[in-house]
Amino acid sequence: xxxxxxxxxxxxxxxxxxxxxxxxxxxxxxxxxxxxxxxxxxxxxxxxxxxxxxxxxxxxxxxxxxxxxxxxxxxxxxxxxxxxxxxxxxxxxxxxxxxxxxxxxxxxxxxxxxxxxxxxxxxxxxxxxxxxxxxxxxxxxxxxxxxxxxxxxxxxxxxxxxxxxxxxxxxxxxxxxxxxxxxxxxxxxxxxxxxxxxxxxxxxxxxxxxxxxxxxxxxxxx
Numbered sequence: 001x002x003x004x005x006x007x008x009x010x011x012x013x014x015x016x017x018x019x020x021x022x023x024x025x026x027x028x029x030x031x032x033x034x035x036x037x038x039x040x041x042x043x044x045x046x047x048x049x050x051x052x053x054x055x056x057x058x059x060x061x062x063x064x065x066x067x068x069x070x071x072x073x074x075x076x077x078x079x080x081x082x083x084x085x086x087x088x089x090x091x092x093x094x095x096x097x098x099x100x101x102x103x104x105x106x107x108x109x110x111x112x113x114x115x116x117x118x119x120x121x122x123x124x125x126x127x128x129x130x131x132x133x134x135x136x137x138x139x140x141x142x143x144x145x146x147x148x149x150x151x152x153x154x155x156x157x158x159x160x161x162x163x164x165x166x167x168x169x170x171x172x173x174x175x176x177x178x179x180x181x182x183x184x185x186x187x188x189x190x191x192x193x194x195x196x197x198x199x200x201x202x203x204x205x206x207x208x209x210x211x212x213x214x215x216x217x218x219x220x221x222x
Contacts, residue, residue, distance in 0.1 A: 164210025
């Protein structure tokens with residue numbers, strides 16, 4: 001009974017490149033096509049305190065890709081779709097149409113989502129941090145990027161703004177919105193659309209926007 005040879009262990013990027021070269025050489029000698037080996041994301045070297053922080057952020061994102069799987073990817077894509085601006089708009093319109101105790105939460109929710117989106121888009125274009133697919137060589141995202149800017153996460157900002165706006169709302173909407181916001185933020189990192197730091201900043205920005213929306217609506221008598 002013949003023993004099956006174990007593939008060589010890969011402990012670093014250089015090991016993977018050497019292994020790929022050996023596989024290609026062996027396949028060439030045997031007259032067969034070399035199997036396709038996926039590209040390995042290469043995190044660029046950075047200098048300075050901010051550079052080191054960004055490098056850690058990028059390594060965390062690359063490490064998160066190890067947890068990708070079919071059902072988790074479907075769940076993450078679903079959460080991201082729920083966090084789209086069109087989804088929030090439909091929910092706000094539904095709340096207003098239903099009336100009664102949902103009108104005030106609907107108004108707060110609409111103001112919060114709008115404010116968070118405006119602030120996040122302004123910061124994105126001022127800070128101009130590129131998306132992971134543009135900054136990390138060989139990195140592939142599992143979701144399409146709506147724009148070229150990464151910091152902060154717009155989906156996360158809007159989701160946490162809505163969660164704060166719905167705090168204390170009837171029917172348990174507040175806790176449900178908070179759990180949804182957490183899921184949306186995690187989905188953005190899982191799908192490779194944002195770095196962990198983008199999501200953390202989006203959480204803070206959304207919280208501020210949600211609180212501001214509550215103050216604005218209250219001042220207007222809503």
